[in-house]
Amino acid sequence: MADSGNEMNDLARRASNLLFDVIDIPRHLRARLGQNHAALGAAEEMVASLEALLRELRRYHAPTSVEEPFDEV
Amino acid sequence: MRMTEADYEYLIHTLSETRSRATEIAVGVRARAGADHKLAKLADDTIAKIESLFNAVRLINAEKPGTGPRLAREPERKAPLRTLEKVASVPPSADGFALPPGIGPEHWLYEFLRDVFRELGARGAVSVENVDRMWKYRRDCFVRDRETARRMVRTYPELFGELLHHTSARASAHGVGWIG
Numbered sequence: 440m441a442d443s444g445n446e447m448n449d450l451a452r453r454a455s456n457l458l459f460d461v462i463d464i465p466r467h468l469r470a471r472l473g474q475n476h477a478a479l480g481a482a483e484e485m486v487a488s489l490e491a492l493l494r495e496l497r498r499y500h501a502p503t504s505v506e507e508p509f510d511e512v
Numbered sequence: 513m514r515m516t517e518a519d520y521e522y523l524i525h526t527l528s529e530t531r532s533r534a535t536e537i538a539v540g541v542r543a544r545a546g547a548d549h550k551l552a553k554l555a556d557d558t559i560a561k562i563e564s565l566f567n568a569v570r571l572i573n574a575e576k577p578g579t580g581p582r583l584a585r586e587p588e589r590k591a592p593l594r595t596l597e598k599v600a601s602v603p604p605s606a607d608g609f610a611l612p613p614g615i616g617p618e619h620w621l622y623e624f625l626r627d628v629f630r631e632l633g634a635r636g637a638v639s640v641e642n643v644d645r646m647w648k649y650r651r652d653c654f655v656r657d658r659e660t661a662r663r664m665v666r667t668y669p670e671l672f673g674e675l676l677h678h679t680s681a682r683a684s685a686h687g688v689g690w691i692g
Contacts, residue, residue: 450540457533461526464565471515478568485561489534492554496541499551 451496458489520573527566534559535664535671542667559671624650 465482472478538555545551615622627646632638664671 446540446544450537450544453533453537453540457530457537461530464523464526467519471519472572478565478572481561481565481568485558485565488554488558488561492537492551492558495551495554499545 447496447499451493451499454489454493454496458486458493461489462486515572520569523569524566527562527569531559531562531566531671532664534562535668536660539660539663539667559668563671620650620654623653 465479465486468476468479468482534555538552538559541549541551541555611619611622611625617623617626624647627650628638628643631642631646
């Protein structure tokens with residue numbers, strides 16, 4: 440169980456690093472393509488999806504009584 | 513502000529890397545939580561979203577068929593993209609040796625030789641023991657990466673169809689392979 444927890448923590452860390460590396464993409468696309476371009480929507484969906492994955496990875500082995508808000512990238 | 517060729521290349525490179533890293537995470541999630549777990553579905557959804565953005569970015573360069581790329585030439589960049597410099601910061605020639613086309617910075621032979629040359633440059637000499645240690649380290653890295661790559665290809669073959677075709681052709685031409 441401890442090993443599994445460590446592995447999930449490692450996956451969460453990798454997901455966090457990945458999110459950190461792509462979180463600026465929507466801003467850059469907005470600056471270059473405008474607010475209404477399809478690529479911007481796709482980029483925002485990608486970031487939101489990564490955030491959701493990271494949030495669930497962090498919750499996987501977290502105590503159920505603790506609500507940890509997603510506030511760091 | 514328009515999309516430049518450098519922006520486009522940065523995005524393609526970043527998204528390709530992002531897709532690979534997300535796929536590794538998805539493989540890990542499936543192995544630990546199970547393929548039917550909510551986490552596995554979230555990971556799959558993330559990969560689909562990355563793929564969707566990948567396609568959208570490709571379309572930017574192909575919106576006018578037959579007229580060539582619609583991208584502007586690179587102007588003076590006042591606010592550089594954060595990851596762009598990281599990608600281009602280590603040209604192959606910086607390590608003092610050159611390898612044939614197809615053996616790039618991510619190839620095990622390149623990394624091993626870079627280690628050896630760096631040791632040689634830093635100390636002015638290199639021992640057999642150190643070369644042996646560096647070789648074992650790179651061999652272990654290669655074996656781990658190969659196993660990861662094989663798991664990824666087995667789990668998500670649809671994501672690697674184009675890459676495997678390209679790699680197979682390149683391997684035939686140069687006698688080298690990506691995961692072999």
